[in-house]
Amino acid sequence: MRILKIACALLVSAGMAQAHNNANGFGYFALEVPSDVTITADGSDADWGWFDNTFAVLPDEMFDVITETIPPKSDIDLAAMTAWAPAPDNRVYGFIRVTDDTLNVDETEPENGWREDDLEIIFDADHSGGPFEEPAGENGQQYTMHMAVPGGYDTPYGNGTAWLRFQVDPAKQWSTATWEADIGVSPAGATHGSTDVTLGYEFAAPIYTVVTNEEASSPRHELQAGQTIGLTYQLNEADSEDRTHQLTTSGANGAHWNADFVSDYTLLAVGEYTRGSGTAATAVEASSWGAIKQTFGE
Numbered sequence: 001m002r003i004l005k006i007a008c009a010l011l012v013s014a015g016m017a018q019a020h021n022n023a024n025g026f027g028y029f030a031l032e033v034p035s036d037v038t039i040t041a042d043g044s045d046a047d048w049g050w051f052d053n054t055f056a057v058l059p060d061e062m063f064d065v066i067t068e069t070i071p072p073k074s075d076i077d078l079a080a081m082t083a084w085a086p087a088p089d090n091r092v093y094g095f096i097r098v099t100d101d102t103l104n105v106d107e108t109e110p111e112n113g114w115r116e117d118d119l120e121i122i123f124d125a126d127h128s129g130g131p132f133e134e135p136a137g138e139n140g141q142q143y144t145m146h147m148a149v150p151g152g153y154d155t156p157y158g159n160g161t162a163w164l165r166f167q168v169d170p171a172k173q174w175s176t177a178t179w180e181a182d183i184g185v186s187p188a189g190a191t192h193g194s195t196d197v198t199l200g201y202e203f204a205a206p207i208y209t210v211v212t213n214e215e216a217s218s219p220r221h222e223l224q225a226g227q228t229i230g231l232t233y234q235l236n237e238a239d240s241e242d243r244t245h246q247l248t249t250s251g252a253n254g255a256h257w258n259a260d261f262v263s264d265y266t267l268l269a270v271g272e273y274t275r276g277s278g279t280a281a282t283a284v285e286a287s288s289w290g291a292i293k294q295t296f297g298e
């Protein structure tokens with residue numbers, strides 16, 4: 001039923017592009033931020049109550065790269081909300097709520113965060129497809145968000161929760177510095193090894209057609225209603241030593257290096273979605289673990 005609703009929305013949406021590689025078979029949607037809403041990337045979903053939950057992406061619309069089987073919600077679960085704002089703001093917003101029975105975040109090397117609990121956010125702004133290489137991170141970019149625990153990530157940009165990888169020229173990290181990003185955690189004080197946690201990965205980011213080593217020579221992509229951009233979320237999950245799952249909006253493994261594997265996000269305008277059904281998201285913040293899982297089970 002849920003899929004049917006989204007498929008119907010797809011049929012009426014303008015600007016459909018050919019599918020690249022979508023786990024759900026037809027692509028995903030980002031909703032225009034209403035003019036009276038301001039989103040702050042602070043890890044709290046208090047500013048996402050306006051979102052239409054029909055367009056939140058759940059694991060049953062994703063692909064597990066490692067096991068090809070969606071893990072039970074008691075192990076890992078998520079709901080990914082994506083939004084956008086036209087110029088002059090011209091940024092992509094995301095709030096990815098994750099529930100996890102065991103938090104594993106003691107990696108200290110930003111290049112290796114994918115080995116444990118970690119979120120990859122991959123952009124192909126101009127929907128061109130093709131390899132990220134030559135040089136790495138130019139045609140498409142893989143950012144990572146990772147909960148920074150004491151003694152963990154220590155990055156020279158932002159607050160240590162976002163990073164451009166993999167093996168890119170360090171000069172390209174200027175693009176990370178343009179991000180606003182933070183990760184909320186519940187219960188408060190949860191850290192590496194904590195059980196039954198909820199994470200809120202939140203970001204606000206400009207996106208670029210090409211990321212060169214200099215911001216001045218990197219054309220910024222202009223977001224417009226009806227447009228389809230390349231965007232893939234990949235959630236890495238590990239509870240102890242090794243990564244056990246990677247849930248992705250892409251239909252196959254490969255979005256970390258080639259935009260041909262990146263999924264499609266079509267930008268819906270105000271009026272093309274039902275505002276306010278996302279108020280449940282606000283309720284989740286203050287509710288119990290059991291209630292959160294019930295929300296995910298809708």
Ligand SMILES: [Ca+2]
Pocket residue numbers: 039040041042043044045046047202
């Ligand atoms: Ca927020």
Ligand SMILES: [Ca+2]
Pocket residue numbers: 074075076100101102237238239
């Ligand atoms: Ca888990």
Ligand SMILES: [Ca+2]
Pocket residue numbers: 124125126127128129139140209259
């Ligand atoms: Ca591109």
Ligand SMILES: [Ca+2]
Pocket residue numbers: 100101102103104117237238239
């Ligand atoms: Ca975990």
